[in-house]
Amino acid sequence: MKFYITKYALTRGILEIHGETISSSFEIVKAIDSDIDYIEKPFWHVRQEDAIEHAESIRERNIKSLKKQIEKLEGLKFK
Numbered sequence: 001m002k003f004y005i006t007k008y009a010l011t012r013g014i015l016e017i018h019g020e021t022i023s024s025s026f027e028i029v030k031a032i033d034s035d036i037d038y039i040e041k042p043f044w045h046v047r048q049e050d051a052i053e054h055a056e057s058i059r060e061r062n063i064k065s066l067k068k069q070i071e072k073l074e075g076l077k078f079k
Contacts, residue, residue, distance in 0.1 A: 003029050004051035005036065007043035009058055014051050019044075 005015040019031040022038075029044045031037060045051040 001046075003031075003039070004045045004048050005039055005043060006045065006051050006054045006058065007036075007039060009055035010062060014048075014055055016048075 001018065001020060003017050003019050005017055008015065015034075015036070017029075017031045017034045017036060019029045019034070019039075022028050022030045027041045029039045031039065042054060045054060
């Protein structure tokens with residue numbers, strides 16, 4: 001079965017792998033012929049649209065975090 005991996009979306013992009021679910025609750029995917037062994041939810045998706053949506057949310061959270069860090073650094077005063 002084909003899965004879309006978003007765990008490394010900000011560094012490697014959305015990865016398309018072949019694998020199978022291995023847990024009774026279908027929360028873990030075991031990759032076949034990939035450098036990735038196991039991926040847990042919410043970092044795998046069956047639909048590419050869901051993967052893109054998740055990757056966008058990861059990107060937005062990262063941007064928000066970086067903006068906070070920039071604000072903190074800009075407000076920093078040395079004596």
